[in-house]
Amino acid sequence: GRVSVPHWPAATTQAGDAWRELLPRLGGExxxxxxxxxARGTGRLTGLEADLSDVGELVPTVAALAALAGAQGHASTLTGIAHLRGHETDRLAALATEIRLLGGDAEETADGLVIRPAPLHGAALHSYADHRMATFAAIIGLGVDGVSLDDVGCTSKTLPGFVDLWTAMLATAAEEHGTAPGAEPGVPGDRA
Incomplete structure (x- = not known):
């Protein structure tokens, strides 16, 4: 797939700018x-070793992509993120738990996560009332059938229109590819 974001600044101190470096390391363009x-998917994700201490807010999404890369046979090690234990939830514990619920192989370390190769399957995931964990589940749902989420509404903390934007993005992608659109994120029994 492909996603375009208009009005991207040439230079910024925002953590999101790290995607320009991280996505290619994960196999994207x-x-x-x-x-x-x-940003374009190449159809083949790769694992990565990354110190994410400066971009901790990106970790749940990086972990989702790393878990999907693990399903394709690639390991990832994410370090420098012990501080994520003190957010809405202990994000390191939550990410490891949710990846394991999907059949993945994830282990917490003192300052990060190790995600080893393992096939993934659908599961009912938990948001922990944490907006970043909800977006983790939505990303996983793009690549794994049968993923549902208990509370997508927690995304309203940082993006009140997330569900509508996500649904519109999936509908546009489906239209471009001539397929049926995916479900709203978080609908039990459907793909996130």
């Missing part, structure tokens, strides 16, 4: 043309 950032 990223281009910045003027102020339009486009």
């Amino acid at each position: 990223v281009t910045l043309s003027g102020d339009l950032l486009t």
Whole structure:
């Protein structure tokens, strides 16, 4: 798939700018043309070793991509993120637990996560009332059938329109590919 974000700044101190470096390391492609950032999947994710201490807010999404890469046979090690234990939930424990619920192989370390190769399957995931854990589940649901989430509404903390934006993105992708759109994130029994 492909996602484009208009009005992307040429330079910023926001953690999200690290996607320009992280996505290619995970096997994706990223281009910045003027102020339009486009990220493209290549169909093949790779694992990575990364110190994410400066971009902790990205860890749940990086962990989702790393778990999907694990399903393709690639290991990942994420370090420098012990501080994530003190957020809405202990995000390191939550991520390891949810990856294991999916059939994955994830282990907490003192300052991070190790995600080893393992096939994934659908599961009913938990948000822990944490908006970043909800987006973790939504990303996982793009690559794994049968994923549901108990509380997608917690995304309203940082993006009140998340469900509508996500649903519109999936509908656009389905239209471009001539397939049926995916379900709203969080609908029990459906894909996130």
